[in-house]
Amino acid sequence: MTTAPVDVDTARRDYAALVERGLSLDITRGKPSPRQLDLSADLLTLPNGQYKAEDGTDTRNYGGLKGLPELRRIFAGALQVPVEQLFAAGNSSLELMHDTIAQAMLSTLPGAARRWADEPRIAMLCPVPGYDRHFALAERFGIELIPVPMTETGPDMDVVERLVAEDAAVKGIWCVPKYSNPTGVTFSAEVAGRLAAMPAAAPDFRIIWDNAYAVHHLTEDEPELADILALCAEAGNPDRAFVFGSTSKITFAGAGVGFFGASEANLAWWQSVLSKRTIGPDKVNQLRHAMFLKDADGVRALMRKHAELIAPKFAAVERILAEELSDLATWTKPTGGYFISLTVPEGTAKEVVRLAKEAGVALTPAGATHPHGDDPADAVIRIAPTFPELAEVEEAVRALAVCVRLAVAQRA
Amino acid sequence: MTTAPVDVDTARRDYAALVERGLSLDITRGKPSPRQLDLSADLLTLPNGQYKAEDGTDTRNYGGLKGLPELRRIFAGALQVPVEQLFAAGNSSLELMHDTIAQAMLSTLPGAARRWADEPRIAMLCPVPGYDRHFALAERFGIELIPVPMTETGPDMDVVERLVAEDAAVKGIWCVPKYSNPTGVTFSAEVAGRLAAMPAAAPDFRIIWDNAYAVHHLTEDEPELADILALCAEAGNPDRAFVFGSTSKITFAGAGVGFFGASEANLAWWQSVLSKRTIGPDKVNQLRHAMFLKDADGVRALMRKHAELIAPKFAAVERILAEELSDLATWTKPTGGYFISLTVPEGTAKEVVRLAKEAGVALTPAGATHPHGDDPADAVIRIAPTFPELAEVEEAVRALAVCVRLAVAQRA
Numbered sequence: 001m002t003t004a005p006v007d008v009d010t011a012r013r014d015y016a017a018l019v020e021r022g023l024s025l026d027i028t029r030g031k032p033s034p035r036q037l038d039l040s041a042d043l044l045t046l047p048n049g050q051y052k053a054e055d056g057t058d059t060r061n062y063g064g065l066k067g068l069p070e071l072r073r074i075f076a077g078a079l080q081v082p083v084e085q086l087f088a089a090g091n092s093s094l095e096l097m098h099d100t101i102a103q104a105m106l107s108t109l110p111g112a113a114r115r116w117a118d119e120p121r122i123a124m125l126c127p128v129p130g131y132d133r134h135f136a137l138a139e140r141f142g143i144e145l146i147p148v149p150m151t152e153t154g155p156d157m158d159v160v161e162r163l164v165a166e167d168a169a170v171k172g173i174w175c176v177p178k179y180s181n182p183t184g185v186t187f188s189a190e191v192a193g194r195l196a197a198m199p200a201a202a203p204d205f206r207i208i209w210d211n212a213y214a215v216h217h218l219t220e221d222e223p224e225l226a227d228i229l230a231l232c233a234e235a236g237n238p239d240r241a242f243v244f245g246s247t248s249k250i251t252f253a254g255a256g257v258g259f260f261g262a263s264e265a266n267l268a269w270w271q272s273v274l275s276k277r278t279i280g281p282d283k284v285n286q287l288r289h290a291m292f293l294k295d296a297d298g299v300r301a302l303m304r305k306h307a308e309l310i311a312p313k314f315a316a317v318e319r320i321l322a323e324e325l326s327d328l329a330t331w332t333k334p335t336g337g338y339f340i341s342l343t344v345p346e347g348t349a350k351e352v353v354r355l356a357k358e359a360g361v362a363l364t365p366a367g368a369t370h371p372h373g374d375d376p377a378d379a380v381i382r383i384a385p386t387f388p389e390l391a392e393v394e395e396a397v398r399a400l401a402v403c404v405r406l407a408v409a410q411r412a
Numbered sequence: 413m414t415t416a417p418v419d420v421d422t423a424r425r426d427y428a429a430l431v432e433r434g435l436s437l438d439i440t441r442g443k444p445s446p447r448q449l450d451l452s453a454d455l456l457t458l459p460n461g462q463y464k465a466e467d468g469t470d471t472r473n474y475g476g477l478k479g480l481p482e483l484r485r486i487f488a489g490a491l492q493v494p495v496e497q498l499f500a501a502g503n504s505s506l507e508l509m510h511d512t513i514a515q516a517m518l519s520t521l522p523g524a525a526r527r528w529a530d531e532p533r534i535a536m537l538c539p540v541p542g543y544d545r546h547f548a549l550a551e552r553f554g555i556e557l558i559p560v561p562m563t564e565t566g567p568d569m570d571v572v573e574r575l576v577a578e579d580a581a582v583k584g585i586w587c588v589p590k591y592s593n594p595t596g597v598t599f600s601a602e603v604a605g606r607l608a609a610m611p612a613a614a615p616d617f618r619i620i621w622d623n624a625y626a627v628h629h630l631t632e633d634e635p636e637l638a639d640i641l642a643l644c645a646e647a648g649n650p651d652r653a654f655v656f657g658s659t660s661k662i663t664f665a666g667a668g669v670g671f672f673g674a675s676e677a678n679l680a681w682w683q684s685v686l687s688k689r690t691i692g693p694d695k696v697n698q699l700r701h702a703m704f705l706k707d708a709d710g711v712r713a714l715m716r717k718h719a720e721l722i723a724p725k726f727a728a729v730e731r732i733l734a735e736e737l738s739d740l741a742t743w744t745k746p747t748g749g750y751f752i753s754l755t756v757p758e759g760t761a762k763e764v765v766r767l768a769k770e771a772g773v774a775l776t777p778a779g780a781t782h783p784h785g786d787d788p789a790d791a792v793i794r795i796a797p798t799f800p801e802l803a804e805v806e807e808a809v810r811a812l813a814v815c816v817r818l819a820v821a822q823r824a
Contacts, residue, residue, distance in 0.1 A: 029474070037463075037472040044461045044696070051449075051456060060449040060664040062441070090502055091694040098689040102514050106529065106553060117518065117529040133688075140688040141518060252472040255696035276545075276552040277510040282503040284456070284667035285697065 006328070008409035015355065015406045018399055023360035025396040030181070030338035031387040032253055032306075039305050040251040046288040059283035065275060068286040071257065077296050078214045079245045080227045081261030087270070089281050093246035093258040097208060098137050100242055100260070103273045104171075104206075105141060110239045110265040112204035116171065124208075125163060125173040127155040129341055129369030129380045131181040134174040134210070145371035146170070150183055154191030161198045168201035172208055178225045179213035182341040182369055182382040184334025192226035197235035207232070207241045213337040214245055215303045218311045221335055229261065238263045247289060249338065250302060257281075257289055313385040313393045314340065320394060324401035328408055331383075340383040341369070342400075348407040349378045355403040361396050418740070420821035427767065427818045430811050435772035437808040442593070442750035443799040444665055444718075451717050452663040458700040471695035477687060480698040483669065489708050490626045491657045492639045493673030499682070501693050505658035505670040509620060510549050512654055512672070515685045516583075516616075517553060522651045522677040524616035528583065536620075537575060537585040539567040541753055541781030541792045543593040546586040546622070557783035558582070562595055566603030573610045580613035584620055590637045591625035594753040594781055594794040596746025604638035609647035619644070619653040625749040626657055627715045630723045633747055641673065650675045659701060661750065662714060669693075669701050725797040725805045726752065732806060736813035740820055743795075752795040753781070754812075760819040761790045767815040773808050 051060050054070050066072070067088025076083040089096055105117040116122050123144035126135055135145055146163060149156045155173070164170050173195070177187040187195075195207055209228050232240040239262070247256035262270065293299050317340050321331050331342045344352055349366035356363050364382045367373040383400075385393045463472050466482050478484070479500025488495040501508055517529040528534050535556035538547055547557055558575060561568045567585070576582050585607070589599040599607075607619055621640050644652040651674070659668035674682065705711050729752050733743050743754045756764055761778035768775050776794045779785040795812075797805045 031474055034470060034473075037470070040472075041461065044459055044463060045457050047456055049453065049456045058446060058449070060452075060667060061446075062443055062660075062665045064666075092690050095690045099511075102518060106514060106517055133691075137688045140685065248474075252696060253474045254476075254692050255472060255694045273552065276549050278504050278507045279545075280666050282667045282694070282697065284664060285694065 005412065006405050006409040008412070011402075011406040011409040014402045015359070018359045018402045023395065023399060025360060025388060025392050025399070026362040027384050027388060027393065027396045028362050028364045029387070030249070030384045032249055033309065033387050033389070036306055036309055036386070037252060039302060040292065042292050043251055043255075043288055046291050047284065050287070050291070051284065053283065053287055057283065059287045062279040064280045064283050065271060065278070067257075067281050068283055068290060071286045071290040072259070074290060074293055074295055074299060075245065075259055078299065079211055079243060079259055079261055080225070081229060081243050081259075085229070085264065085267060086259055086261045087267070088286050089258045089260060091254055091256060091258065091282075091285075092248065093210065093212065093244040094133055094137070096244055096258045096260045097134070097210065100270070101138065101141060103270070107269070107273050109204045109206070110269050119169065121169040123167065123170045125155070125160060125170060126371045127174065127180075128371070129182055129375075129382070130174060131176055131210070132364075132368040132373070134208070135371045138174070139372065144169070147371055148173075150180070150185060152185060154185060154187035157191055157194045161194065164198055164200045164205060166201060171202050171204060172206040174208050174210070176210050176212055177228070178211055178223070179216055179334055179337025181212070181337065182339035184332045184337050184339065184341070186223040186225060189226045192228055193231055196228060196231035196237060196240065205240060209241050209243045211243060211245045212249070215299055216249060216306070216338070217303060217336045218307050218314055219335045223335070229263065233263070239265050242266065250299065251289060251292065255285070257286055310386050313390055316390060316394050317383055317385050317397050320397040320401065324398065325404055328404055338384060338386055340385065342381040342383055343379050344381060344404050345408050345411070346377045346379050348404070348411055349375060349381050351407040351410070352381060352400070352403045355406055356400055359399055359403065361399045361403075363400070417824065418817050418821040420824070423814075423818040423821040426814045427771070430771045430814045435807065435811060437772060437800060437804050437811070438774040439796050439800060439805065439808045440774050440776045441799070442661070442796045444661055445721065445799050445801070447721055448718055448798070449664060451714060452704065454704050455663055455667075455700055458703050459696065460703075462703070463696065463699070465695065465699055469695065471699045474691040476692045476695050477683060477690070479669075479693050480695055480702060482702040483698045484671075486702060486705055486707055486711060487657065487671055490711065491623055491655060491671055491673055492637070493641060493655050493671075497641070497676065497679060498671055498673045499679070500698050501670045501672060503666055503668060503670065503694075503697075504660065505622065505624065505656040506545055506549070508670045508672045509546070509622065509656055512682070513550065513553060515682070519681070519685050521616045521618070522681050531581065533581040534583050535579065535581045536583060537567070537572060538783045539586065539592075540783070541594055541787075541794070542586060543588055543622070544776075544780040544785070546620070547783045550586070551784065556581070559783055560585075562592070562597060564597060566597060566599035569603055569606045573606065576610055576612045576617060578613060583614050583616060584618040586620050586622070588622050588624055589640070590623055590635070591628055591746055591749025593624070593749065594751035596744045596749050596751065596753070598635040598637060601638045604640055605643055608640060608643035608649060608652065617652060621653050621655045623655060623657045624661070627711055628661060628718070628750070629715060629748045630719050630726055631747045635747070641675065645675070651677050654678065662711065663701060663704070667697070669698055722798050725802055728802060728806050729795055729797050729809050732809040732813065736810065737816055740816055750796060750798055752797065754793040754795055755791050756793060756816050757820050757823070758789045758791050760816070760823055761787065761793050763819040763822070764793060764812070764815045767818055768812055771811055771815065773811045773815075775812070
């Protein structure tokens with residue numbers, strides 16, 4: 001992009017008019033809209049008096065640490081985890097990721113020399129721009145966060161390979177491999193293959209494969225994601241990947257089901273610690289989901305309806321950005337997921353977010369896409385268009401453009 | 413009790429006849445029976461299309477870390493925690509206890525000098541007989557388990573006070589303060605007061621107050637439990653108690669709601685770590701529970717129906733034990749909770765459980781009520797009469813008596 005000169009007076013006048021309108025809009029978080037949630041309304045009466053799982057298990061009582069087989073079967077394909085290696089758990093994949101790291105801190109992982117809490121230093125690689133909650137979760141354990149640039153095909157593997165080969169303190173890498181948060185990038189087969197096969201100084205190095213948007217397509221053009229568990233096994237690193245997923249953006253956000261998949265050795269480790277923690281997940285909710293979704297085709301059909309609701313919002317963002325900011329900014333054009341990543345001229349993102357806030361438009365804090373909330377270029381803004389109504393999304397992005405123009409004009 | 417001589421030939425003949433019958437009975441775990449679970453059948457269609465909480469929150473979407481106020485209000489009284497200090501969380505209080513310990517290992521507790529993972533040694537006091545899952549949970553973190561005798565009014569406080577005052581490695585005590593697992597004892601006000609007020613060498617000493625059976629009465633005679641949070645605050649140790657509870661044995665076991673209550677400082681600590689782990693609990697299930705239970709009176713009425721189903725089972729156990737074993741054993745006569753604790757002659761409990769297993773009657777392993785599964789007297793057997801039908805309970809306890817007589821006769 002070329003940064004064309006912006007007339008500061010025009011920019012100020014436009015902004016004053018914007019503030020005058022007293023908007024109250026929010027495009028901060030990747031939340032489904034009420035209309036999306038309505039698609040799963042049947043969950044609010046299911047399991048409709050039933051409580052027996054297909055194997056006769058009474059879902060109302062204790063037990064069943066791995067989760068209901070019929071639900072695990074529905075998601076095994078989408079998450080690319082053999083059903084026997086897939087756990088269906090509680091209501092959140094974020095907490096599964098948190099707990100997996102916490103357990104690695106407190107119980108020696110397969111391949112590890114000691115528990116992570118006893119390591120003098122632990123670091124994780126953070127592709128940037130990336131997912132703020134991943135970074136916050138690791139930071140809270142005192143884990144050092146090392147940013148790695150994202151490319152069009154995934155993290156910059158030359159950088160990743162060097163860091164992982166050289167530094168035994170590097171214990172993992174955060175990945176949202178499909179429709180990545182916030183860039184929308186799907187990791188190429190080559191990137192996945194290199195992640196699986198690269199030499200690691202840490203014998204207990206793990207890929208945190210957060211496949212949050214496995215089935216969250218916006219178009220008919222559905223990119224194929226490599227099978228990371230199979231690649232790791234083929235490369236002789238069978239225990240390298242932890243796979244996560246959830247129905248949070250398929251059915252209900254927070255009242256869905258999270259999934260965890262890994263190698264047999266990792267699962268044995270996980271089960272041994274998990275069995276001390278719980279007698280089992282909420283199997284009634286798993287039955288409810290299995291009855292509602294029915295099978296992989298049921299998931300696919302539901303996700304098509306989601307796309308019908310949210311694709312127009314993504315299209316609106318892209319159209320308005322093209323109309324308003326093609327001279328000043330660039331942005332991603334995702335074909336799935338929940339986010340658009342906007343890159344504004346260096347040193348203006350924070351100011352844009354501040355201006356927008358004053359004009360009544362809430363944006364994710366600038367820098368949130370980077371470890372410790374620190375985007376050195378101060379250029380990346382994450383746009384989450386799913387939750388508001390289409391008209392509100394349009395209004396918010398027009399307002400955002402006014403703020404970008406003023407921030408650039410002020411800086412010039 | 414006096415251990416009367418048992419005729420070994422009679423005992424062998426009775427046991428052979430028992431084995432001959434080929435029973436298949438299980439009185440191992442404190443699980444509600446299907447008829448108890450049927451009492452909450454309405455949960456299988458609720459929230460019946462509704463999804464708005466009383467404050468307008470859309471329970472289908474993310475957020476609400478503390479849980480739904482309307483559900484927290486229903487349980488604040490029973491759990492003796494001010495509603496503002498009570499979190500409604502996931503499907504299990506066991507996992508809340510686990511996670512609280514795990515967080516204490518990894519994040520410095522209020523009052524602590526450092527995180528527990530960095531302590532050279534950590535110990536917890538375990539009243540015995542006690543709850544095996546408490547002990548297993550602590551053991552898994554490498555925490556040393558120190559047994560303390562239970563009395564008729566709670567743990568032996570002379571022993572507790574001495575250990576807690578002398579040893580800064582003692583960081584906590586496991587308590588099931590009402591209808592204790594497995595003795596049925598409710599802690600006296602004096603015991604609770606001493607727990608709250610005793611000097612502790614560890615500034616971060618915690619009472620794990622697992623009030624699992626707060627409303628689980630078997631009779632009209634409902635013992636009053638002291639308010640541990642208030643007692644701790646009055647004694648100048650406001651952060652000493654962590655309170656836990658759940659609906660697992662009120663509604664559905666595993667598909668209910670767990671609760672956590674503590675001081676403001678503890679909650680601030682908890683919230684700061686929890687907010688990195690999850691965006692919120694399953695609020696739809698909380699709404700479902702609030703609609704079903706309605707208020708504290710709703711809980712009380714439901715628990716009365718549970719008592720009608722399970723009190724006859726407890727009565728049958730006590731009747732048969734009195735008929736068969738009054739010369740050989742003693743047992744508790746709980747007025748609430750889920751267990752009867754049977755004490756057989758020293759050195760015979762393991763053999764009783766083995767004999768019962770061979771005769772097709774599954775009992776909780778002898779020793780399970782003690783840390784590391786080691787009951788030095790080999791005398792305590794936990795009986796869990798709730799799950800089987802009444803006739804099966806009767807049959808299992810008759811069989812158990814045959815096994816006790818043979819074990820005693822063999823030993824003589």
